[in-house]
Amino acid sequence: MTDLVFYTNPQSRGRIVRWMLEELGEPYTTEVLDYKTTMKAAEYLAINPMGKVPTIKHGGAIVTECAAICAYLAEAFPSANLGPNAEERADYYRWLFFAAGPVESAFTNQRLGIEVSEDQRMSIGYGDYPSAVETLAHAVSRHDYICGDRFTAADVYVGSQIGFGIQFGMVEPRDEFSSYWDRLSQRAAFVRGGEMDDALIAGS
Numbered sequence: 270m271t272d273l274v275f276y277t278n279p280q281s282r283g284r285i286v287r288w289m290l291e292e293l294g295e296p297y298t299t300e301v302l303d304y305k306t307t308m309k310a311a312e313y314l315a316i317n318p319m320g321k322v323p324t325i326k327h328g329g330a331i332v333t334e335c336a337a338i339c340a341y342l343a344e345a346f347p348s349a350n351l352g353p354n355a356e357e358r359a360d361y362y363r364w365l366f367f368a369a370g371p372v373e374s375a376f377t378n379q380r381l382g383i384e385v386s387e388d389q390r391m392s393i394g395y396g397d398y399p400s401a402v403e404t405l406a407h408a409v410s411r412h413d414y415i416c417g418d419r420f421t422a423a424d425v426y427v428g429s430q431i432g433f434g435i436q437f438g439m440v441e442p443r444d445e446f447s448s449y450w451d452r453l454s455q456r457a458a459f460v461r462g463g464e465m466d467d468a469l470i471a472g473s
């Protein structure tokens with residue numbers, strides 16, 4: 270058992286954190302949990318009361334929520350240089366939080382067929398689906414990466430929302446999204462992480 274433990278299921282958002290861990294290059298132990306059984310067992314609920322994956326345990330620290338895990342790991346392992354420098358910090362936090370809150374909600378509601386009326390729009394955090402999508406397209410088309418010309422942990426999360434959003438039909442593969450995602454999905458760590466999770470699925 271290493272100091273860094275990754276609780277996941279290969280068919281889950283854990284794939285986002287797997288990618289981040291592979292970018293990091295630090296040793297970690299993977300604990301695969303099954304939906305409805307080990308994910309809801311008392312032992313795991315003591316770690317994450319939501320009974321959801323992913324979670325990481327780093328020494329005595331527990332972090333849940335994919336976006337928080339990406340940001341935490343970038344900070345905990347600075348030698349990987351995946352956190353923001355001073356010029357990148359504003360865009361890093363702005364778009365990381367935008368993707369984890371408004372974008373996640375807009376995509377989920379779109380998938381569920383929930384539409385926001387003109388009257389409701391002002392009190393909904395993401396406004397409405399078209400505004401959230403337009404804003405995300407603006408965010409990823411300003412530079413090659415979300416904070417500028419360099420890949421950071423924020424790209425792991427923002428990119429995953431777009432990549433999985435396209436894969437599961439929650440967003441159209443318009444040019445801004447597909448060119449950003451093409452760039453990210455060629456990364457060795459993304460490919461390797463995907464192969465590791467696919468191998469777990471094949472072996473289960």
Ligand SMILES: N[C@@H](CCC(=O)N[C@@H](CS)C(=O)NCC(=O)O)C(=O)O
Nearest residue numbers: 281282320321322323333334335336
């Ligand atoms: N907001 C969480 C979402 C985590 C989540 O919903 N995980 C799903 C799999 S993708 C899960 O564990 N579902 C199991 C359940 O709710 O029983 C994050 O970003 O990490």
